[in-house]
Amino acid sequence: MTANELKSASRDTARLMNRSDLCRRLVAKLKQEEAVIGGIGNSHFDLWASGQRPQNFYMLGSMGLAVPIAFGVALAQPQRRVFALEGDGSLLMQLGALGTVARHALKNLVIIVFDNGMYQITGAQPTLTSYCTDLVAMAKGAGLAQSVWAADEAHYEELIDVALKGEGPWFIAARTDQQPPAGVTERDAAKIRGRFMQALGASR
Amino acid sequence: MSVETAARTISEAWDEIVVRVLKANKVELVAYVPDKVLAPLIKRVHADDFFTVLAPAREEEAVGIVAGAYMGGKRGIVLMQTSGFATLPNVLASLAVPFQIPLLMMISERGTLGDFQLGQALVCRTMRPVLQSLGIEHYAITRMDEVEFIVDSMIKQAFMTQAPAAMILSPLLTKKLAI
Numbered sequence: 223m224t225a226n227e228l229k230s231a232s233r234d235t236a237r238l239m240n241r242s243d244l245c246r247r248l249v250a251k252l253k254q255e256e257a258v259i260g261g262i263g264n265s266h267f268d269l270w271a272s273g274q275r276p277q278n279f280y281m282l283g284s285m286g287l288a289v290p291i292a293f294g295v296a297l298a299q300p301q302r303r304v305f306a307l308e309g310d311g312s313l314l315m316q317l318g319a320l321g322t323v324a325r326h327a328l329k330n331l332v333i334i335v336f337d338n339g340m341y342q343i344t345g346a347q348p349t350l351t352s353y354c355t356d357l358v359a360m361a362k363g364a365g366l367a368q369s370v371w372a373a374d375e376a377h378y379e380e381l382i383d384v385a386l387k388g389e390g391p392w393f394i395a396a397r398t399d400q401q402p403p404a405g406v407t408e409r410d411a412a413k414i415r416g417r418f419m420q421a422l423g424a425s426r
Numbered sequence: 427m428s429v430e431t432a433a434r435t436i437s438e439a440w441d442e443i444v445v446r447v448l449k450a451n452k453v454e455l456v457a458y459v460p461d462k463v464l465a466p467l468i469k470r471v472h473a474d475d476f477f478t479v480l481a482p483a484r485e486e487e488a489v490g491i492v493a494g495a496y497m498g499g500k501r502g503i504v505l506m507q508t509s510g511f512a513t514l515p516n517v518l519a520s521l522a523v524p525f526q527i528p529l530l531m532m533i534s535e536r537g538t539l540g541d542f543q544l545g546q547a548l549v550c551r552t553m554r555p556v557l558q559s560l561g562i563e564h565y566a567i568t569r570m571d572e573v574e575f576i577v578d579s580m581i582k583q584a585f586m587t588q589a590p591a592a593m594i595l596s597p598l599l600t601k602k603l604a605i
Contacts, residue, residue, distance in 0.1 A: 257498075259494070279497065281521070282520060282524065282525075283516070283517075283519070283520020283521060283524075284486075284490065284516065284517045284520045284521040285516075286486075287486065287487070287489075287490035287493075287517065287521065289490075290482070290486075290487045290488075290489075290490025290491045290494065291490045291491070291493055291494035291497075292494060293490075293491050293494060294455075294490065294491040294492060294493060294494020294495035294496070294497070294498065294500075294502075295494040295495070295497060295498040296494075296498075297455070297478065297491070297494075297495055297498070297500065298455075298494070298495040298496075298497075298498025298499050298500035299498045299499065302498075316484070316486070316487055316490075317483075318482065318483025318484055318487060319482070319483065319487050319490075321483060322480065322482045322483065322487065322491075326480065411524040411525045411526070412524075412525065412526055414525070415497065415525045415526065415527070418497055419497050419499075422497065422498055422499065423499070424497060424498055424499035
């Protein structure tokens with residue numbers, strides 16, 4: 223499928239979905255030991271709550287770096303699909319990374335952004351996306367042609383299927399609601415990294 | 427034998443030695459934010475097919491990429507100048523150090539020994555206190571005959587102990603003895 227064949231909603235028409243539900247829908251489709259990098263806060267909390275796959279990496283800080291970390295993993299392991307799960311506030315902190323992803327066009331990299339328009343974990347202060355900023359437009363401007371808004375859950379699942387088969391990089395944005403995360407990640411950095419590397423066959 | 431005489435007896439340039447040591451230690455990924463002092467090293471890695479070379483928008487992004495690549499089994503290094511390092515305390519304290527990632531950093535030391543830019547001079551003074559407070563191994567390379575030993579042993583120690591390491595390129599090496 224080419225970029226032209228991808229149908230995209232607009233941010234205004236995209237249905238408000240639930241981040242925990244979207245994480246579970248993604249994880250249900252991962253059958254090839256795909257790696258998933260969960261961005262800081264609620265993104266990785268809901269990834270954790272969707273089942274603690276050893277191929278998941280949970281960021282305990284370094285806000286904005288889910289995409290660069292996923293890019294690094296994807297670069298090191300070109301045969302493995304790698305997903306970055308990021309929130310709108312986090313992505314806004316590291317927009318240059320979108321240009322890096324576009325420039326190097328790794329075929330195995332998929333970026334999923336949950337855009338709830340707020341810094342939910344710190345008290346629901348609005349982010350720029352709740353005013354005027356469209357992250358899909360920014361991704362396209364950075365050079366990521368395959369950037370789309372998911373219209374609803376069914377469309378989101380179609381986009382994941384396409385991203386699992388076709389050549390990336392992909393940028394999939396979903397509007398999400400204000401529901402709290404479905405769980406909280408165990409905060410043991412050394413254990414998270416050790417398990418992740420073992421699952422990726424990259425242990426020392 | 428004076429330092430300068432010793433340096434002249436070494437036929438390789440400092441950047442040539444660094445490239446050789448990186449290759450010997452299988453450090454394949456180089457992510458850099460440009461710096462004038464680092465320019466010959468950057469040119470050299472670009473010209474060598476052994477390396478995968480990236481120029482991300484920010485130093486923090488470069489650290490994320492190299493950390494991810496390490497977890498995927500590929501060794502990398504971040505090249506930057508002092509002011510770029512000053513943007514890194516958060517990612518060092520929340521990713522590299524707690525996750526025990528052997529993040530290699532090579533920092534061109536600006537803002538000292540004759541740098542005319544006030545901004546560089548002030549930023550420079552924050553580098554060592556940050557490295558010290560985070561407990562990150564760091565060493566300045568000041569002479570040609572130190573390059574191979576310091577770079578090689580710091581890389582090896584970083585991977586053996588799973589800890590970040592900062593190799594500081596002093597103007598004593600890159601400026602005073604520039605040929």
